Amino acid sequence: MSAGPGVPAGSGVGVAAPADVSPPAGRGAAAGRAAASGGGAASGPAPxxxxxxxxxxxxxxxxxxxRLAGTGDSVTASALAADLPMTRQAVAKHLRALADAGLVVAARExxxxxxxxxxxALDDAVSWMAATGARWDGRLDRLRRKVEGG
Structure with a gap:
């Protein structure tokens, strides 16, 4: 079962980029990890x-x-865990997954x-969804006109 065009349903582990979308040259998970580990600028390559x-x-x-985006500041895993029904270790695991995807950056203090x-960090994903939605809107509009005899 699919969660939408090109986006498989499920846990998301090992999900590949949609077949009709390739990240621009020089962008990818490795670049996102470099930025997340402090090896790149916060506005570096897109994930x-x-x-x-x-x-x-x-x-x-x-x-x-x-929650992290809503703070507007950097936060520790312990501070996030205080407001969530899970341990600091569980929050840290989720933060690592977000960092690996290039959505958050970690800094030692x-x-x-x-x-x-x-x-x-979500700009490319939002653009892809908007473009895919527009393509489907066009297809569905053509189908509607055909079914209605127009």
């Missing part, structure tokens, strides 16, 4: 679409990202690792 959709396939990760949402 791989497959990795982004894979990370966002999990409702808990979406919630963690929403003394003994703490602080996480921050990367502004614009």
């Amino acid at each position: 791989d679409l497959g990795a982004v959709f894979g990370a966002l396939a999990d409702a808990t990760r979406r919630d963690v990202l929403r 003394g003994r703490e690792t602080r996480f921050r949402a990367i502004p614009g």
